Amino acid sequence: MVQDSIRILQAQGYKATKPRKLVFEVLEGIGRPLSPYDIQDILRARGKHLNHVTIYRTLDLLCSLNLAHKVLSSGRFVKCSLAAIEGCHRFMICQQCGAIREFADKQLCQEENDFARNLGFHTEHHFSEFSGLCSQCYSK
Amino acid sequence: MVQDSIRILQAQGYKATKPRKLVFEVLEGIGRPLSPYDIQDILRARGKHLNHVTIYRTLDLLCSLNLAHKVLSSGRFVKCSLAAIEGCHRFMICQQCGAIREFADKQLCQEENDFARNLGFHTEHHFSEFSGLCSQCYSK
């Protein structure tokens, strides 16, 4: 819900502004990764006009609060679908249809952290995206 | 060695051109991730002038042959340091000093593939970057 996210913003001392609500509504409603300019176009089509700088700033804020994520392999943004689930949030992305699914797994993270630790590296965050075929596309 | 990589290019039917050697020399020599324009600047300082389009095209080629990789979290490029090692190549990147280390681990890949498979996803490639502290920076 947009409402929930807005409450989180406010709880952190950020204002619940109209532009922020609009950007979040788009991310929530569309469900797939969008570039800042995609978001601007979608809003324009709805008769709402936002400066792209505002959109960038809003996305930065949402990402900093883990309410959204930047998908690095495409440079686009999605709403986080895992709410308050701890640990690093990852994506599986179908290279055929573009479907994206977010997941988290503590054990996987732990194994990666341990592996890195053995090499002397202290991990604070994982970026991790799987590319492949979703079940639908695979069965074709 | 630049020589080895050039041989791989040729083995695939690509020409061993001067621009390609120059770009590869820079990646090899500098050792840390560089943007296409960084590479252009470095070459310019050495009295060599390459069009940025050529650099982009060379980097695309090198990446397609896994002789280099794009580090997605920064958008920069590094020479592959794992030569012919199978499986997906990952990075650990120190957020303090920028040191980058490439690694591969079959078991980690297998566990990730299995995990995704359980969710119905058939993985073809992992993209994965760890962010944290290298041993040097950690001990400070």
Next chain:
DNA sequence: GCCTAAATGCAATATTATTGCAATTAGCTA
């Protein structure tokens, strides 16, 4: 040395992202 497919350079253009500053607004307080 010649030939040709492959690669490069160039110019234009598109896309993505950031900055400083003036104008506006959300949320607090009286």
Next chain:
DNA sequence: TAGCTAATTGCAATAATATTGCATTTAGGC
């Protein structure tokens, strides 16, 4: 509810990153 103020937004300029089509050059085979 009106007024206040820090936070936020819009605007304009600019930077950084990336792609395209086409004319020119070049590597590598003959």
